Each structure stands twice: as structure tokens, then as C-alpha cells.
Amino acid sequence: MGRALAGAVVAAAVAVATLTGCSLRIEEASCGGGEYPVLAVNSGGGDCVPDGEEPAQGWARYPEGKVPEKVGDEWDIYWSTHTLDExxxxxxxxEGG
Known part of the structure; x- marks a missing residue:
């Protein structure tokens, strides 16, 4: 009986979200725990570096206050069209960077 009730609750939540125009959105972190994001210098692209390590040559930390934290957030979108020079x-x- 508990499973049936749980299923009904989930179905009701999905129905409410659909009817009200809300979406169930899962946010994905830019990097996993114990890592921080870096970007390619003079090129598009990003990666993650373990905390306590410096980025490899050709990679840089994001400028303070402009670090993407979630996939699709303001800074993730910004850095898809920008980078840092040397x-x-x-x-x-x-275009096509």
C-alpha cells in the first residue's frame, strides 16, 4: 500500500507541475566535489581541476566573481562566447570558437 501511495504522490506532483507550467529541473554542478572549474586560454572549452592544484599550462582560473557554478547558469553561458587571453x-x- 505504501508504494501505491508514493506513486500517486509522484503522479500528482508531475500533474501539478505540468498544469501550472512549472518544470522539474535538475541543476548540474560545473565540477564535482573537491574540484574547481578552469577555462582554456585563447580557446573555447573548460575543465575541472582538483582543489589545491594549479591549472595546467594553457588553462586558467575564471576571474573572481565570474565563475560558473551550474551548467547553464549566467557565467556558463557567458564563457561559451568568451575566454581569457595569455x-x-x-x-x-x-565565431565557432
Whole structure:
């Protein structure tokens, strides 16, 4: 009987979300626990580096306050069209970057 009730609760939640226009959204972290995100210098792309380690050559930390935390957040979208140059200046990626 407990499973039937749990199933009914889930079905009701999905129905309410559908009828009210709400979506059930799962946010994915940019990096796993114990890691921080880095971006490719003069190129598009990103990676994760273990906490306590410096990024490899050709990679850089995001500027303070401009670090993506979740896939699809404001900074994740911004950095899909921007990167850092070898001097640490923010530059726009060329089309198709």
C-alpha cells in the first residue's frame, strides 16, 4: 500500500507541475566535489581541476566573481562566447570558437 501511495504522490506532483507550467529541473554542478572549474586560454572549452592544484599550462582560473557554478547558469553561458587571453584579459571567442 505504501508504494501505491508514493506513486500517486509522484503522479500528482508531475500533474501539478505540468498544469501550472512549472518544470522539474535538475541543476548540474560545473565540477564535482573537491574540484574547481578552469577555462582554456585563447580557446573555447573548460575543465575541472582538483582543489589545491594549479591549472595546467594553457588553462586558467575564471576571474573572481565570474565563475560558473551550474551548467547553464549566467557565467556558463557567458564563457561559451568568451575566454581569457595569455595576459588574463577577457576576449570574445571567434565565431565557432
Amino acid at each position: 595576459n588574463g584579459e577577457i576576449i570574445e571567442l571567434p
